[in-house]
Amino acid sequence: MARKTAPDSTRRSEKSRRAIYDAALALVSEVGYQKTTIEGIAARAGVGKQTIYRWWSSKADVLLEAFLDLQEQAAEQVAQPGQEQGQAPEEYAIPDTGDLAADLKAVLRATVDELLDPKFEAPSRALAAAGVVDEKLSAEFIGKLLEPQLQLYVRRLAAAQDTGAVRPDIDPRIALELFVSPLAQRWLQRTGPISYEYTDTLVDYALHGLAPR
Amino acid sequence: MARKTAPDSTRRSEKSRRAIYDAALALVSEVGYQKTTIEGIAARAGVGKQTIYRWWSSKADVLLEAFLDLQEQAAEQVAQPGQEQGQAPEEYAIPDTGDLAADLKAVLRATVDELLDPKFEAPSRALAAAGVVDEKLSAEFIGKLLEPQLQLYVRRLAAAQDTGAVRPDIDPRIALELFVSPLAQRWLQRTGPISYEYTDTLVDYALHGLAPR
Structure with missing residues (x-):
């Protein structure tokens, strides 16, 4: 974790942290990463610069945690949580109903929703x-936000190899790219529309x- | 074409145009698209601002043509030219030797070379x-640079449907993404290494x- 010291567990600091995340995400959306500054985030969040520096050492660190938080919120909607409450996000997994195509389609449909959500986009x-x-x-x-998500597909595909x-x-780390990367490229580069039908098709083709068979 | 009037066919104006392309590509590499200006391109190319405005109406237009020129140079290396000399780049096609896997692998290997070429990157x-x-x-x-390249794959896959x-x-426009998009994402987001072995694997998986079969 990039956080330098554990945050106070008081309601007040939790509220500040949330305000800082929101300010960081809003600012990077509006002016881009380069022009986002700790000063700007502090001003927008209504906290002192020192409040931010007490918890994080750079704007990259603040943003990383803001995205991890955003991702965790999304993951709660798309993937099934581990057995115990309060587990780390890495404990999320792609559902395994025994029907690989259906499981992959369900997760990709949820990803479509996420990619089209303005709060995330x-x-x-x-x-x-x-x-x-x-x-x-x-x-x-990529190492902290995207790769852990891709590893969920690696685990699901490896389980499918067992059955x-x-x-x-097949190398699962490459295999997942056949359906994940097309969606990523359409979103990043706007090379085509994104829909459930599209991601379902990717899974079937992959x-x-x-x-011919 | 974005060019407002046809350029002079004299050696001198051809040399200026080349200098302007080189300056535009170098500048966008160094300072990014936002900070690239017509003034900056003119100064670097050693031409007057009016020389650029005579041929193009915006920096986006200059850059579009500079990239089309760069792409044409690359296409001459990777794809086979049409039967007649001097044909437009759209006349380039992915080779059809009758072996689809081999043809796709050859073009993707050439794309790997291009993506790793600092002049292009x-x-x-x-x-x-x-x-x-x-x-x-x-x-x-995307419409003028990337999509025409993707349409070459559409045509090759459609020919493969005929045989x-x-x-x-299969929808060829989606099918091509199974091997093109993974390479694009690894390059754009640096999510993994790029090699001939990797793109060969993508073609086989796709x-x-x-x-299992």
Whole structure:
């Protein structure tokens, strides 16, 4: 975690942290990553600059946690939580009903909803744009935000290999890209419309292949 | 074409146009799309601002043509030209040797080379980053630069449907994304390494599917 010290557990600091997340996400949406500053976030959140520096060491750290928080909210809607309450987001998993196609389609449909949600879209675009030209930022955010989500697909595909639904010689880390990356590119580069029908089609094509069977 | 009037066919104006393209691509690489200006391009190219405004109406137009020129140079290396010399770049096609997998792998390997070429990488990243947050710019550049390339895959896959190598019920415009988008995402978001082995694997997975046959 990027947070330097554990936050106070008082209601007051929880409220401040939420205000800081909201301010950081709003600001990066409006002016982009480069022009977002700790000072700007503090002013917008109505807190002192020192309040932010007490918890985080840089704007990248604040934003990373704001996105992790946003992602956790989304994950609560799309994936099934671990057995115990209060588990870390890494404990979320893609449902395993025994029907791989149905499970993948359900998660991708939820991702479509998330990508089209304005609350998520604007800050995510601003961050993605910054990452395209900033290798250090990209490594930090991809490693902590995107890759853990992709690993959920790796686990679901590996489970499908155990039951014989996916060929044993397939590399799950590459395989997931056949349905995840097309959706990502359509969203990032606006190369085509995004819909449930589209992501359902991607899953069918990926599982059964383009060549005749 | 965005060019307002046809350029002089003299050697001198051809040299100016080349200098302007080089300046535009270098500048966008260094300072990003937002901070690139017609004035900056003119100064770097060693021409007057009016020389640029005589041929193009905006920096987006200059950059679009600079990229089309860069793309045409790359296309000459990766795709086979039409039968007649001097044909437009749209006449380029993905080779059809009768072996779909081999043809797709060859073109994707050439794309890997292009994506890893510093001359191409820096300006392309700058433009892609701008497109992620700028919908109008994105529509212009995707429509004129990326989509024509994707249509080459559509035609090759449609030809493969005629010979039975691809199922007739497949939508080629979606199918191509199974191998093109993973490469695009790894490059754009640095989500993994790019290599010939990787793109070969994508083609095999896409054609034969992840499920057992």
